[in-house]
Amino acid sequence: xxxxxxxxxxxxxxxxxxxxxxxxxxxxxxxxxxxxxxxxxxxxxxxxxxxxxxxxxxxxxxxxxxxxxxxxxxxxxxxxxxxxxxxxxxxxxxxxxxxxxxxxxxxxxxxxxxxxxxxxxxxxxxxxxxxxxxxxxxxxxxxxxxxxxxxxxxxxxxxxxxxxxxxxxxxxxxxxxxxxxxxxxxxxxxxxxxxxxxxxxxxxxxxxxxxxxxxxxxxxxxxxxxxxxxxxxxxxxxxxxxxxxxxxxxxxxxxxxxxxxxxxxxxxxxxxxxxxxxxxxxxxxxxxxxxxxxxxxxxxxxxxxxxxxxxxxxxxxxxxxxxxxxx
Amino acid sequence: xxxxxxxxxxxxxxxxxxxxxxxxxxxxxxxxxxxxxxxxxxxxxxxxxxxxxxxxxxxxxxxxxxxxxxxxxxxxxxxxxxxxxxxxxxxxxxxxxxxxxxxxxxxxxxxxxxxxxxxxxxxxxxxxxxxxxxxxxxxxxxxxxxxxxxxxxxxxxxxxxxxxxxxxxxxxxxxxxxxxxxxxxx
Numbered sequence: 001x002x003x004x005x006x007x008x009x010x011x012x013x014x015x016x017x018x019x020x021x022x023x024x025x026x027x028x029x030x031x032x033x034x035x036x037x038x039x040x041x042x043x044x045x046x047x048x049x050x051x052x053x054x055x056x057x058x059x060x061x062x063x064x065x066x067x068x069x070x071x072x073x074x075x076x077x078x079x080x081x082x083x084x085x086x087x088x089x090x091x092x093x094x095x096x097x098x099x100x101x102x103x104x105x106x107x108x109x110x111x112x113x114x115x116x117x118x119x120x121x122x123x124x125x126x127x128x129x130x131x132x133x134x135x136x137x138x139x140x141x142x143x144x145x146x147x148x149x150x151x152x153x154x155x156x157x158x159x160x161x162x163x164x165x166x167x168x169x170x171x172x173x174x175x176x177x178x179x180x181x182x183x184x185x186x187x188x189x190x191x192x193x194x195x196x197x198x199x200x201x202x203x204x205x206x207x208x209x210x211x212x213x214x215x216x217x218x219x220x221x222x223x224x225x226x227x228x229x230x231x232x233x234x235x236x237x238x239x240x241x242x243x244x245x246x247x248x249x250x251x252x253x254x255x256x257x258x259x260x261x262x263x264x265x266x267x268x269x270x271x272x273x274x275x276x277x278x279x280x281x282x283x284x285x286x287x288x289x290x291x292x293x294x295x296x297x298x299x300x301x302x303x304x305x306x307x308x309x310x311x312x313x314x315x316x317x318x319x320x321x322x323x324x325x326x327x
Numbered sequence: 328x329x330x331x332x333x334x335x336x337x338x339x340x341x342x343x344x345x346x347x348x349x350x351x352x353x354x355x356x357x358x359x360x361x362x363x364x365x366x367x368x369x370x371x372x373x374x375x376x377x378x379x380x381x382x383x384x385x386x387x388x389x390x391x392x393x394x395x396x397x398x399x400x401x402x403x404x405x406x407x408x409x410x411x412x413x414x415x416x417x418x419x420x421x422x423x424x425x426x427x428x429x430x431x432x433x434x435x436x437x438x439x440x441x442x443x444x445x446x447x448x449x450x451x452x453x454x455x456x457x458x459x460x461x462x463x464x465x466x467x468x469x470x471x472x473x474x475x476x477x478x479x480x481x482x483x484x485x486x487x488x489x490x491x492x493x494x495x496x497x498x499x500x501x502x503x504x505x506x507x508x509x510x511x512x513x
Binding site (some may be wrong): 218 | 398413415
């Protein structure tokens with residue numbers, strides 16, 4: 001089942017990757033264009049290639065840190081939004097775009113700096129307030145409160161901002177793959193690789209962790225608190241970077257791990273890691289094809305497309321499952 | 328294998344007035360009996376190193392510890408196979424043998440929150456047995472078990488004690504009779 005799933009998902013990913021290059025609102029002959037990449041059509045093709053890579057990396061990242069956070073919080077609904085990290089990144093980006101003159105003055109620092117700084121400072125507040133033991137219920141409550149606080153500040157900033165800033169911020173919030181430049185892709189590629197390796201190294205630890213504290217303390221010598229904090233910081237930086245490049249993409253992190261666990265009937269992190277990369281990539285590639293009008297012909301916000309694609313799938317699997325749970 | 332000296336147990340204040348002393352080895356089977364709240368579970372946790380002692384010393388000369396109580400998490404998407412594999416190395420033949428031994432005949436990819444409490448309890452016991460522990464702590468292991476399964480567990484415990492040190496707290500007199508060698512009353 002697991003090997004079969006990997007094979008099927010790999011083929012699907014390759015097909016969608018190909019479609020991402022072939023399809024678009026402008027028709028181009030891909031094979032001819034490859035010979036002359038400096039033409040106008042060459043530009044279109046290279047932008048499609050960038051978007052394809054970005055989609056796969058964003059899908060993989062969102063799926064992976066979704067899986068990590070859900071395992072860490074023992075809650076299948078946890079994600080960047082629940083931790084408040086997305087709100088931190090939003091606040092950082094809000095400061096950048098919405099305070100008049102701020103974006104020009106701090107352009108040299110870049111949008112990513114503000115998003116990561118926002119994400120990390122919220123994570124830091126979270127860990128400081130929640131104390132050394134990192135009681136998970138407290139973390140969830142504080143994450144939620146931080147979100148409300150950041151939305152309040154953003155509302156005020158929106159009132160004070162000029163039209164251009166407001167427009168930039170709102171578009172960023174809907175999620176967009178238009179900023180698919182080489183630097184973003186490289187940065188995202190590096191952090192995705194690091195994140196994947198960290199999760200792979202921690203796979204056994206996370207597996208035992210999901211059985212509860214007693215088993216964890218009997219079977220592993222590593223300090224529980226240290227590992228939780230370390231993983232939270234890795235996820236915080238990762239989320240901040242992804243969010244700064246494509247905006248807050250929350251849905252992939254929920255739908256991919258949940259659906260995969262229901263399909264393969266297991267929570268084994270080691271098995272889920274490669275599957276999550278593939279399925280996250282597939283979901284975001286599909287969403288990008290639709291959102292940029294390559295399929296369907298309408299340009300739509302990517303978060304809207306992701307929800308429309310993902311919600312029916314997850315509801316279908318959950319309904320099938322709910323009937324058989326006891327207690 | 329396990330030695331305690333002048334031990335006082337508890338969370339913030341000591342539960343016992345007289346200090347506990349003792350030395351146990353493989354082949355010993357200790358049954359703890361006493362009212363709720365007197366400190367049976369606290370004693371077991373202290374012995375297993377899950378809880379610091381208030382005073383005194385515990386020295387346990389193994390890391391292969393089995394532990395059965397009600398604290399283990401059922402998870403949302405944990406399958407039977409996950410539950411019997413995470414953190415332990417056991418062959419699928421060994422898993423199948425134990426499942427058959429306890430009359431559990433569901434598929435190994437079944438989610439554990441679809442099991443009854445009794446079935447889940449048996450699974451918890453199997454997980455600890457698969458660890459091949461040197462010392463096994465059983466905190467009220469017969470809760471949720473039917474009569475047949477209690478007899479089965481008693482037989483397994485009696486067999487296991489040949490090369491394992493076992494501590495068991497229980498309120499089940501029949502079960503205690505079937506397994507006991509040494510009783511500590513709290």
